[in-house]
Amino acid sequence: MDGITFQLLAVQLFTGLALGAIYVLLAVGLSLIFGMLTVVNFAHGAFFMVGAYAGYTVFQYIPNFWLCLVAVPLIVSLIGIVAERFLIRPLYGRGIDYPLLLTFGLAYVMVELVRIAFGKQGLPVDTPELLQNSVDIVIGQFPAYRLFVIGVTVLVLGGLWLFIEKTSFGLIIRAGARDPQIVRILGVDVGKVWLIVFGLGTAIAGLAGFLSAPLQGITPEMGGSVLIIAFVVTVVGGMGSLVGAVIAGLMIGVVESLSVLFFPEAAKVSMFVIMAIILLVRPQGLFGRAGLMS
Template sequence: MLCERWLIRPLYGRGIDYPLLLTFGLAYMMVEGVRIIWGKAGIPFDTPEALQGATNLGFAEFPTYRLFVIGVVAALLAALWLLIEKTSFGLIVRAGARDPVIVRVLGVDVSRVWLVVFGVGTGIAALAGVLSAPLQGVSPEMGTSVLTVAFVVTVVGGMGSLMGAVVAGLLVGVVESMAVLFFPEAAKVSMFLIMAGVLLVRPQGLFGRAGLMS
């Protein structure tokens, strides 16, 4: 949030490329800082004892920890939807994304709103890192592999759409998993094929609104 206040906020209004490049550079600086302080080698992260093993679903055995992650994600998505769609703060966020000038004219401090939104987004990213640690271990680059997938999901779902992010994430995940099962060589290419196909039909994404980023 300090980065948003002192580094990113001065770049608002200059085009999306400026804050994107700044945060991209900050991410690399943070990764290198972690390498310098704690080293380059990854370390395992044990699954909590209460969540180890598998749960019988009646038709199959499924890892208990993955069920826990699914539950946390579902609860988090429900909370985000309620915040964005059913509260006055969410109304301000949606209005500010469309026309921040009008929102300022109405007396709302949009800068404070973006500060809170940035903090919430960063907190969710941190939670995602903690939840994924038992699945892949902890390493300085553990977030790097997610960037490409996150970019594809954002483009496919549509900028500014929570429903779009959920649908696109499920679509990309299922298609890539099926590709790994039947055609492993094309697994990584599959999500880019989805993105190209969606952009050809709907440049704003599946649930995006035209002109949102203009």
């Protein structure tokens, strides 16, 4: 405690925001899928992992980080669209357990396929050369890549908000999340909406995996731990709430980062403590609607 200065505390806070940005992207994709499709997607962590490996593969052939930044979400969304159309959609209406179990099994299949293709050993991923330096943010030096991750997250959230709030298709998504039966009666092709929403949710997860790769490297099992974090963030924010996912993701990222500074042994436990407290006070989460799972 004696060696902790204001500068160190501030830098650690920004580190938490960068960590929280990854959590936000994960939880937003998960909440988007659940809010519209009421599918508890246990393969979400696997899509995160596939995004990291897709970026690694594309970079081997076309060593351009910025091209990968665009290509990865497209590749992962295509995989998500195929999974929704041919595997998950036939289970709609059979109860929430069926797609949950299917996505749970799908995650294992995806992990094993990656192990076959790339091996069981982890792979290092270099930070883009342009973002390897540090930036003076007044309170101290901070890695440029982490600032970049925060910036990309802000852009993604801004684009998602504009898409959902300011477009006619976004209006259909919001209406479908509240009452899909009415949307069907109005003549909207709900299947098309489901397809796009699931593809968008998995694309954001893939982007999060690609962005996290230079920070932690990539392994076939990397999706397992982040899936737990994604569900914690989603539950704390409220199942199906995008605003809740953003606030909870940043909060948990900052708390975990500060815990490393003050009490390293409790860093990984801190998010579960937050979840327990929130659920005791507000069982549906910060911004969730009561009865959504029923």
